[in-house]
Amino acid sequence: MTSEQQAFRAAVQTAIQAVGSDEIRQSVIETGVAHDARLNRALADADLLRLAVPGPDRDPVLVHLLFSEMEKAAMPYEGIAVNLLVAGILESAGTDIQRRQVVAPMLNGEKNICLGYSEPDAGSDLTRVSTRARYDGGSWRISGQKIWTTLAQDAEWMFTLTRTDAPNDSDASRRRDMTMFIIPTGSQGVRIDPIPMMGGERVNAVFLDDVVVSDDGRVGEVNQAWSVMTLALSLERGVLGNSQLAVALLAHTVDWFAATRNERDVPYIDDPTVREAIAAIAMDNQVGALLGLRAAVDRDSPAGVAGSQVKLFVAERYVRAARLLQDLCGPAGLFGQEVPAAAANGLVAHHVNHSPLTRIAGGTTEINRNNIAERLLGLPRAR
């Protein structure tokens, strides 16, 4: 590690320690919101958000370090990840006005943006987006519905994929006829409804009813949203978190195993089956971290392939780890923190309920497998 990278990591650790991490961890589980304004502000005040904006001329290791430190401390980072991703996109594809009015307040830790990609009929296949944007008398009028929109309730803007032309039935046409906008969520005609998820997470449905957006809100050229999406993929590259999902879970559960006796009055930690599980999960955690680091620094492989490998491996192993630990904990693994006997203060149950979503959000396991099969292994396109 260079001295700049070491100093950066130390500064991230200091900022996390300064905001009182126990309280934040607790709040994430209680509210289901994976963002904390104090943490965001503390990182911004130390100038760490600005240093971790991903981009072609930036050090990807800094981005990796910011997120891996937050993951190890079990800090909520989803909002920060989206803010930095969009900041990176706007640094390359945005306008000066957008950099001044949107990027600057995000990097100051004052304001957030959310991603308006998915729709009820467009999940993994975003070429099916039907939210419509029409140019009318010098501004745009946008109508449609977005869904699974994480953190929309805390966001000043939504980075929104829209359809700007009626496509014919070809993939190329569907990709071509889309345009990206930054929509202020406070605009007239925007409605945000919460959707509670099985792990207690809050996501949203966002309804857009003839929302007026000035042309200053357009990102990239008209009908060129797909090139913005491709840029986003190249910036994301598996470095914005999600490489150490089971680290805090394992550490807290090991502490519980050491402090608790099983039905034979033997400490859980002395049970050979428990010990084998700890070894296996610790191995997967190491491999996930190394794959994440490689995705950060590897610029040789085809777009998104290294990121797909991290996401696929880490999310699948995380689901497996959470359930394996719950099986070993017995009934204590079933309860949340409100039950005193809950394993690891309710963390085991929380991770069992939260983990399935991680292999769907941000690119499903199946989409990542398609990407690896086609772009890395060179197999024929199966869709």
Add this chain to the structure above:
Amino acid sequence: MIVLRDSEDEAALRSALHQLFAKYQGNVPNPAGTSADRAALWAQLIEMGVLAMAAPDSSGDHATLTQLCVVAEEAGANLLSAGLVEHLTVARFLGTADFEVAHDIVSQSVSATIALRPSQAGCWPTVPISATPSLVVGVHHDALGVLRLSATPAGARALGPLQVCDVPVDENRFVRLGPAAQLQILLDHWRVLSAAYLIGASDVVLARTVAYVGDRHQFGRPVGAYQAVQHGLADLPGMLSGARLLVGKAAWSVDCPELQPANDLARNDITDPEVLASMALLFASDMANSVADRAIHYHGAIGAAAETGIHHFYRLVRSLPLLLGPISSQRRRLADLLVGPAWNFH
């Protein structure tokens, strides 16, 4: 921070060995039936100085474990090289401690192996002897020592490309090298190099399987165009890369003894060479098992046919890790290193 890619020297070494091992195509077909190829390969390994590279040269320098991992990984592409990992492990150990016998390895191109488990009733069990070794290093009566073999012991058995046999320890010829605990150093290096070997072998078999499913047609399409097949294969490159990165980290931790070894589960900060060596072999075995399983299956019946040769890889993957003992014991040993020994179950 660890280095994630080859240095210039390592890349040159990799490229030279890649050509050598490709020349004698041993992964497939049948390695057992090509003893002339095997002899030719080993003659080339001697000529290129590969057998001697783990021992110190005239100026006292010897190869790093990272460099030996490059050798082991490339060797894994060709199963006629079975036995090279044991040889490199022993040569490195003898060379770094400057034992007399290390000079034989350099001057006489002697090949060596390791008894992975201590002697029982005067005999080392299941010793890998694939490269017809003249030296065996192992633990006998609480001492690590070396035994010169006058002839290959009787009763050798083939485990796919591996040859093993029980080796009786002749008390009169056994030369003490140090305390028995030093075996762990040898075993850790063997774990890392064996993991690298499995990675090299898996890489070749995966590439061969991908080529096959692209070529083989059923229902008018390549079988590799079906998503069920694609998805089974798509899980493998990440596991393979992960195994390679873990081996690289383990070798790096051995090559940098000045590092303070850490075992911090809460920060996922692990730099202890013993832990990383153990993880490297367990993870690489798991990965290689997945590759073997899917390689045989996606080939269809031809994958199970003896002539295809994938079964040699399958036998290797099933055999090599078990030579150390049951997998569950190996995982528990890793747990001992990570969270301290258990007190109630022994």
